Amino acid sequence: MVKSGVDAWQRQDYAGAVRQWETAAAKGDADAEFNLGQAYRLGKGVPQDMAKAEFYFGRAARKGHPQAGDNYGIVLFQSGRQTEALPWLNTAADRGEPRAMYILGIAAFNGDYVGKDWVRAYALMTRAAASGLPQATSSLATMDTVIPLEQRQMGISLAGDLERKAEQARSVQLAASDLGAKAPPVQTPANAAPRPLPTISVPASTVAAAPPPPAPPRPATPRPATPRPAPPPPAQHTPPTVRATGNWRIQLGAFSQRGNADALWSRVKARPGLAGHPRIDIPSGGVTRLLAGGYGGQADAERACDGLKAGGIACLVIKP
Template sequence: MKAFVTGAALVAALGLAAPGLADVKAGYDAWGQGDYAKAVKEWQPLAEAGDPDAQYNMGQAYRAGQGVDKDEATAVEWFRKAAEQGLPKAEDTYGRSLFQAGKRAEAMPWIQKSAARGEPRAQYILGTALFNGEFVSKDWVRAYALMTRASAAGLQPASNSLSQMNSYIPVEQRQKGLAMAAELEKSDKAAALAAAEVDNKATKATGKATVVKPTAKPKPVEVAQAEAPAKVAAPSPEPKAAPKPAPAKPAPKAGVPAPQPGGAWRVQMGAFSEDGRAQALWKSLSAKVGGLSGYQSFYVKGGPVTRLQAGPLASSADAEKLCRAIKAAGTDCIPKKM
């Protein structure tokens, strides 16, 4: 009896799927008893034959290093095969795996599918992308709605980003986002039920719960490493060839306030998770905004982001004036007192 309880506890802590095929059930039972090698032996031929549940289970085995040598690349490949057959849990896992590996453009279609089913981590990632306009068209209303849903699910990075968004998104758009979030809550519940039905299709056939987790818990996707959405006021333009450095900075053109050494004001044009994007934006704006190259650029580190600022300026009025010129070039800008 004690061994049975231990196996059940392992099953309750795993993330595998157990469909109604006899051999897959045998693997499921072996895994619950701690015989991982036997479980893998049962699942592998079915996975190779195209069974999505067995493929997902093989992915979890390789990710946890149970019954096989730990191999993240092989795990992700099994998740891909199961995801392409429409297994919701595999779609979620595969999308986040790609995103964590830095393959964000490739991950985004899977992230969108997961977000549409109400998966909070996917909603956070997609909300970030929609705010920044990265890999998807910028949509602050939908970004706010998705971040609201992810925050309501208890995802702390989403709560942090939502608070930051309040400083950037106009009240009217935030209100529309809240209304959209209320509608998403209804659709999320329906989608989650449908996904659970697919993931747990063998419950009746096996007489067991179909969702278990590996004893060595896979490393979770660190969505907190995604770019903090409310820290980015505008997407970065395509980098342009850098001009040859001038011996001295040109004076600002008429209509743009002159830099003021020792001034207490700067303007901020965005914040980025990569220094290169901040540098690319500065080069682009220096070519577009007359007189901007006469200012000093600042790359201010703050946690995981780099803020692009320019200055110094003598007053808030001068900072506002320079921001108007920058906004006219298509980039958001806010005055900052140092």
């Protein structure tokens, strides 16, 4: 019934899909409950009703449905029950769910609902941005102007650790499913785009930026106020000096057009792991290899490269 409901949904027979899922959900099928939650959240096949969406997400989540748990945590957060949402969001973030990492990154940046932790905030936002979440990309750019370089470098290193843990968690989940553990397959209706998430902002006195775009229409359901980070202490604005004197290097790419190498270097040179390290261009045949130098040892170079990869930037450690 769940699969036939998905087929009906894809034919845009939303009411027919809902009827199929209601029958399966009455028998306790977690996939059907999750899909009903999506239908009520989107208002397709049924009137939009966030209370019912939350109800069905919660039922499926408590049966171990991972996507239902992700949505349940986000719905709870957006309805103002942040403390109740945190355990679900943490579990989702541990698996690498971008929206959960984004929300927790803002919370850690502001010190809202959790202790203020700019290192963890930067790590979570880096991973969310690397997944392609647009809000995370713009928030990470804002954090780059506020969080001191030393803490950003620590955040990049932590992002690599979190990504490895997320990969392990996903492997365990897949293995459990293969062994027949109670981990229901996901049958997801189409057009299940996430609701708008809050954006990060800082006072104009801290960051010079273009005027923000008009705010989107407010949804009918209640949402928490947009979190606003407090201005950092003035003393934290001066980043530490990086002494790039070692012989180890990181290769960022090979380019037949020098302009492409220039464009990449301009985009990444201020990133933690690269800031303060000299650019090195090495002609090789018909291409130019773009490197960053000055790493004191293999561990330093690998740590910086792991952080760049966590932020979606390819690199390769080069021995001296």
